[in-house]
Amino acid sequence: MTGIIDEDKERVFDRLVRLDPSRHYKGTGLGLSMVKAILSRHKATISLHDNNPGLLVNIHFK
Numbered sequence: 001m002t003g004i005i006d007e008d009k010e011r012v013f014d015r016l017v018r019l020d021p022s023r024h025y026k027g028t029g030l031g032l033s034m035v036k037a038i039l040s041r042h043k044a045t046i047s048l049h050d051n052n053p054g055l056l057v058n059i060h061f062k
């Protein structure tokens with residue numbers, strides 16, 4: 001996996017969104033939406049950033 005471009009960093013949290021148009025990578029597109037929903041029950045937030053290369057995931061517990 002090579003990271004996520006800025007314009008997709010929010011919509012990957014929507015249910016069933018998969019960015020790879022050729023569906024080369026397996027998955028349902030549900031993982032990040034579930035993570036965000038669970039974190040919200042714990043009053044935590046999640047945000048995605050570039051790790052150059054790859055994806056940096058920031059989880060913040062208030």
Ligand SMILES: Nc1ncnc2c1ncn2[C@@H]1O[C@H](COP(=O)(O)OP(=O)(O)O)[C@@H](O)[C@H]1O
Nearest residue numbers: 001003012018019020027028029030031032055
């Ligand atoms: N670490 C990552 N690096 C690059 N793209 C990612 C990464 N994690 C998720 N994605 C992209 O976001 C989409 C949605 O991810 P996710 O909600 O976790 O779905 P799944 O449950 O199928 O893993 C993936 O299909 C992929 O295109």
Ligand SMILES: [Mg+2]
Nearest residue numbers: 027030031032
């Ligand atoms: Mg996933």
